[in-house]
Amino acid sequence: MQSQLRKDLLDAFTNAGEAYLSGQVIAELIGCSRTAVWKHIEELRKEGFELEAVRRKGYRIVKTPEKITADELRLGLKTNFIGKNVHYEESVESTQKIAHRLAYDNAPEGTVIIAEEQVAGRGRMDRKWHSPKYTGIWMSIILRPNIPLPKAPQLTLLTAVAIVQAIEDLTGLLPEIKWPNDILIRGKKVTGILTELEAEADRINSIIIGIGMNVNQTREDFPVELQEIATSLFIEKGEKVSRSDLIKGIFRNLEKLYLLYLEEGFLPIKFLWEGYAISIGRKITARTLSNSITGTAKGITDDGVLIMVDDHGKTHHVYSADIEL
Amino acid sequence: MQSQLRKDLLDAFTNAGEAYLSGQVIAELIGCSRTAVWKHIEELRKEGFELEAVRRKGYRIVKTPEKITADELRLGLKTNFIGKNVHYEESVESTQKIAHRLAYDNAPEGTVIIAEEQVAGRGRMDRKWHSPKYTGIWMSIILRPNIPLPKAPQLTLLTAVAIVQAIEDLTGLLPEIKWPNDILIRGKKVTGILTELEAEADRINSIIIGIGMNVNQTREDFPVELQEIATSLFIEKGEKVSRSDLIKGIFRNLEKLYLLYLEEGFLPIKFLWEGYAISIGRKITARTLSNSITGTAKGITDDGVLIMVDDHGKTHHVYSADIEL
Incomplete structure (x- = not known):
């Protein structure tokens, strides 16, 4: 399925855009016989791609499959490293677990x-994450930045910006970020981010960013206890959203922001992040494992740490907490 | 093999010390028939334990097996949590890898x-670690301290102290510590420590301490390129050292120091560490991935970071480096 020929074929369609590709041209571009071209086109159709074939013009792809396929992710992907190596699974315990091993x-x-489904998906603090089949984006991305350990949480904020941008671009919806790792639409959670890392005591080996995004669920697809606090892009937009287009949008934005971050540090990310932040200037309660602080969220530091001023005027730096608005 | 009965039997021998245990007493202590006692004693013998049986007195263990066994580690172990759950493997890629999964x-x-053998053992910075069969201690220990990420390297220093104490106690040899993770005897490396961690962005899930210790190798057991820089306890002491006694000594010291650390912080560990440190006050070169500093090692900070003063009198804080004396 993921042969070089197949990759070349999808790249050829990507480069052609709306134009048709004749069997002859395809054969030349990917270096196979015209008969073999026909065989590959048939295989794409079997995977759920719809191709329009016009006499004397050739083929073009008019619809991609419902189910995410590696081929579909390949089609139109223009990143240099994020998403170039994709492990696609039908059902897993959690994508984070596999990512840790890899x-x-x-x-x-x-x-x-x-994965199309996680049977033991997790959020922060080991909380369960509901991730049913074919409706959402359940994925983990491996990064290897050369940064000190305490800066790792910045990648959560960076990823949140990349995801909000991808949703905006594709759907026109206007998601907001609740520090540190929730993306909300009209106050309901549409995406969570779990950033984990593996390190030698003083050197990061890998950062593993888990993303759980509710895309095409109906309201009834959510368990009753989640219906008031969670939503999906489908519910908010009123129409189905292409998961693979969204994934590719995330890859593209994430790579762009990540390279900017490696070059310039966190500051440009901070400014972008603040533009989407919902909690800044508002009265919030931050709950940590050991205590809770109520006060006004003033913003984040240049390192991404939440700044709060409590009712006695005392300033607190919050490194990790659950936020209630 | 690791049934509750077997554990109870070994605990009974541990508590009896040098005294004999009669079949009747054993049967009562572990709650089985006298016939079953005989069966368990035979199984211990098959594993390589030597038991002395004296008429009208009973049994006592006089020699434990060459090969490390879970039973032998159980015998005499008095810790509360370190080593209570042991996974024993004949041959593995690396114990760190298994520990990460667990x-x-x-x-x-x-x-x-x-493990009795690692076929792909690793040290810091992905360096290979030579870990042949039955001669050394190759193990990984999982800890879950509630400390901020930047403090994780302190566990390397703490473990080094625990190991030096265990070697001293059992052999009378006087090992020294080269910051941050090498234990030397007469200038040659006898033990390395690799501290890795898994974390959510801002919360440690686990610290995995890998220990590689050369115990009973002869000089010829080392590859030629290591003979000048590595040594074993056997080479230094002139006699074989019980690996399981050493392991139990490490467990005991590590647990003691770790509890002290959780209670009092790094300061008491710092003082112990300084007593064994070889590099303090000496001219050293610290090589990092990006540069190298030559100067005098002044000590470590209260957080365990190496302090160096270079030839121009400038002070450097070294978080991670290879040290040349």
Whole structure:
């Protein structure tokens, strides 16, 4: 399925855009016989791609499959490393778990694990994450930045910006970020981010970013206890959203922001992040494992740490907490 | 093999010390028939234990097997959590890799993975570690301290102290510590420590301490390129050293120091560490991935960071480096 020929074929369609590709041209571009071209086109159709074939013009792809396929992710992907190495799974315990193993075994930076379903998906603090089949984006991305350990949480904020941008671009919806790792639409959670890392005591080996995104669920697809606090892009937009287009949008934005971050540090990310932040200037309660602080969220530091001023005027730096608005 | 009965039997011998235990007493202590006692004693013998049986007195253990066994580690172990859950393997890629998986799957604090041989053992910075069969201690220990990420390297220094104490106690040899993770005898490396961690962006899930210790190798057991820089306890002491006694000594010292650390912080560990440190006050070169500094090692900070003063009188804080004396 993921042969070089197949990759070349999808790249050829990507480069052609709306134009048709004749069997002859395809054969030349990917270096096979015209008969073999026909065989590959048939295989794409079997995977759920719809191709329009026009006499004397050739083929073009008019619709991609419902189910995410590696081929579909390949089509139109223009990143340099994020998403170039994709492990696609039908059903897994959690994509984070697989990513940890691959990361420990030296998988290259930008490796992504995508599953159609997680049976034991997790959020922060070991909380369960509901991730049913074919409706959402459940994936983990391996990065290997050369940064000190305490800066790792910045990648959560960076990823949140990349995801909000991808949703905006594709759907026109206007998501907001609740520090540190929730993306909300109209106050309901649409995406969570779990950033984990593997390190030698003083050197990061890998950062593993888990993304759980509710895309095409109906309201009834959510368990009753989640219906008031969670939403999906489908519910908010009123129409189905292409998961693979969204994934590719995330890859593209994430790579762009990540390279900016490696070059310039966190500051440009901070400014972008603040533009989407919902909690700044508002009265919030931050709950940590050991205590809770109520006060006004003033913003984040240049390092991404939340600044709060409590009712006695005392300033607190919050490194990790759950936020209630 | 690791049935509750077997554990109870070894605990009974541990508590009896040098005294004999009659079949009747054993049967009562572990709650089985006298016939079953005989069967368990035979199984211990098959594992390589030597038992003395004296008429009208009973049994006592006079010699434990050459090969490390879970039973032998159980015998005499008086810790509360470190080493209570041991995974013993004949041959593995690396104990760190197994420990990472177990840690991710919520193995309890103090879980230990011991292997007789590692075929892909690793040291810091992905360097290979030579770990042949039956001669050394190759193990990984899972801890779950509630400390901020930047403090993780302190566990390397703490473990070094625990190991030096265990070697001293058992052999009378006087090892020294070369910051941050090498234990030397007469200038040659006898033990390396690799501290790795898994974390959510801002919360440690597990610290995995890998220990590689050369115990009973002869000089000829080392590859030629290591003979000038590595040594073993056998070479230094002139006689074989019981690996399981050493392991139990490490467990005991590590647990004691770790509890002290959780209670009092790094300061008491710092003072112990300084007593064994070889490099302090000497001219050293510290090589990092990006540059190298030559100067005098002044000591470590209260956080365990190496302090160096270079030839121009400038002070440097070294978080991670290879040290040349």
